[in-house]
Amino acid sequence: MSRPRIVIVGAGFAGYEAARSLSRTVRDTADIVLISPNDYFLYVPLLPEVATGILEPRRVSVSLTGTLPHVRLVLGTADHVDLDGRRVEVTDPEGRTREVAYDRLILAVGSVNKLLPVPGVTRHAHGFRGMPEALYLRDHITRQIELAGASDDPGEREARCTFVVVGAGYTGTEVAAHGKLFTDKLAAQNAALRHAPRPRWLLLDVAPRVLPELAEHMSRTADRVLTGRGVEVATGTSVDEATEDGVRLTDGRFVPTHSLIWCVGVRPDPLVGDLGLRTEKGRLVVDEYLAVPGHPEVLACGDAAAVPDLTRPGEITPMTAQHASRQGRTAARNVAASFGRGERRPYVHHDLGFVVDLGGLQAAADPLGAPLSGPVAKAVTRGYHLLAMPGNRVRVGADWLLDAVLPRQAVQLGLVRSDAVPLENAAPETPVLR
Template sequence: MASRKQPARIVVLGGGYVGLYTALRLQKKLRSNEASVTVIDPQPHMTYQPFLPEAAAGSIEPRHVTVPLRRTLDRCHVRTARVTAVDADRKIVTVKTESGSIDEIPYDTLVVALGAVTRLLPIPGLAEHGIGLKTIGEAVYLRNHVLSRLDLAASTTDAATRRKLLTFTVIGGGFAGVEALGELEDMARSALKYYSTIEANDMRWVLVEAAPRILPEVRESLGVYTVDKLRQRGIEVYLKTFAQSVENGHVVLSDGTEYDSDTIIWTAGVTANPVLADAGLPLDQRKRVVANAAMQVQGHEGVIWAAGDCAAVPDLSKRDKDPEATCPPNAQHAVRQAKVLADNILASLRDKKVTDYFHKNVGAVASLGLHKGVADVYNTKGKGWAAWAAHRAYHVAKMPTFNRKVRILFGWIGSGLLGREVVSMVHVAEPRALDAGQISNMLSRQDFAKK
């Protein structure tokens, strides 16, 4: 009697866009006992990053921009652990849990969807004082931090300290930086109605960008429009300017400008997950896994697949102009790649032909604060309220699960009717800091963002 074929072991590294959507599609389409799916991620949830600026500004409840993996992937195995090594020869993935235990997980099919991490440059003081915006923890921290600066500034009589507390610096003029700046400045301005000793012009918001323009994802005229609108709001915009140092909150720019800032937000680029450097997989110059148009890893076709921010997948929509073009690291491609990737894995398991990924960029939308935005979609540009509404409509439509869509919509309705909350909850990071003195000391520590 012939032995029964064992189910294939599909292991998905990463629970972000690619990991979540790939696993969702696989659990829906896999036949009974055809394969098992294991998703590995250090967080028990997927974060919808386009909504992080709104979560930081209090327009959306932070929990609502996350998708719980175990609840959503109810037919998959979810391991909350960090990938530390990939052994392609032995077909083994090594993971480490928060408690320190180390496990080896075998696979027959591997999906590399580890995404990207914030890229840190060797700028003095950046590692100690810079705050990113790629995780829900950073979004919550930024909200509490900005509001706590208002609280502290309203309670001090020292002019220099007050000036530093009310100076906010964003380094990086891409979507993440501009949206974070627009949303947080809008939130802080709205909160000032409750601070009788602080005026709007007491705050100083600064955007620093090394390139000659901001928002490279949209046409140049919209970038110019955005700079004009930011400056009309009193926001200082430095183009073709580098941050040379941010030690002890003292910002030094390449054009000679110097000032003190108690808030340094760093959004100047990302880099592929560093785990890939020692995985033994082919990497490009940007340390991304090299894959073909079907998202099969070079040299490991049919076994290892890669997509998303950590993968160099050919952009076939640009092959006529640039044969070497790869898909940019954004959610638009990641979500669509996941669908094709899941179908290709199923085709490979069933000895069928795989399909190349092809998607022509439809454009981009960005929020600049409440009722303000820019859009460049299907070669049509939009500004102001209409662009802001398009931003919200597009992203709530793309938000995974009906549950989260409804929660976000009701949150918008609630904040629209009742106004957003402007209370700082800095103590949640250190709940044991019970007395006011401990909390005050905690606020002043420069390493608070790392906790």
């Protein structure tokens, strides 16, 4: 008799943890298949350090086959789920399509860039959700500083040394904080820019403060560090139009720049909307056991799922890595229970706090509600990341040590083409925004 098959779609925080948990509990009774467009789990919180040359890209990329030896990897993108036929249609990296049948399905497809109907943004802005964007941004920043140093036109030099980040949430704040330090070092190494004004960074958000989703003390710490470093924080402000020469802000100002970095937020993967099932805020509705109503063989978790927050009745859990990881493990436990291994449990989790790395010796953190800032918060932040990473801890620690004692290497690698990362290519399902 053939063994039952568990298919997991997505290898982000939720999908990876689900696969790892199932490989420990049901590998002898069921086949476990993981569908992912990449052969690695990406530790997204450290991408800003990849983009600014602190970490090498492989440090935050954990091999799926190397760390999940009892899980079969199917490289490809899930295009469609036939709920009645219990099949997932997959397109592999070479454009071939196939169907993968399942007995149990865990949907952990994650999220994509959130777009706003702003003229020119999808063409001129670059997102920051994956490794290609981080690698491109590192090359792009380095190239802009080098071109500025080679230019005799003061206007061009100013535009190339100006970087605009839209979205002062977790990602945007870290990108601006690390980016300012990075460009200051690049400019100091460039003979033509050594005595020129320091590169300009603007951080924009329509919210009244940076890190609006986190505690106020973390917001105050981040704002103090950013402004002290020279980052222009403009709250209540966003981009009204993006052009090839710069951006027009909602307050009427025009900022000449060649660097518009889009960190506005995320929305569930479009696959969720194609299922034809009930959603809440674009996320797939599930019960407290992460099961999809009417389809007990299907579970969903992470950013793609509207999981009831039992610690805050009437609300759903926020889209964070902390919740996604734990939901992945809960989904695995409940799938295993359906095969007679243990008992299923509802998802209940209280936030343990957040950490925000602000570059240098600065960070903001609130572990278990304790407000921290400065070097102590930095130590907590790095310790948390090392504990949360499923691999490469020694290599990450080694890169941090080398960055502390050696000058950062700033060269262009040319690994990612410029036409591979604009938002218009990252979001083909939203033609209205083009």
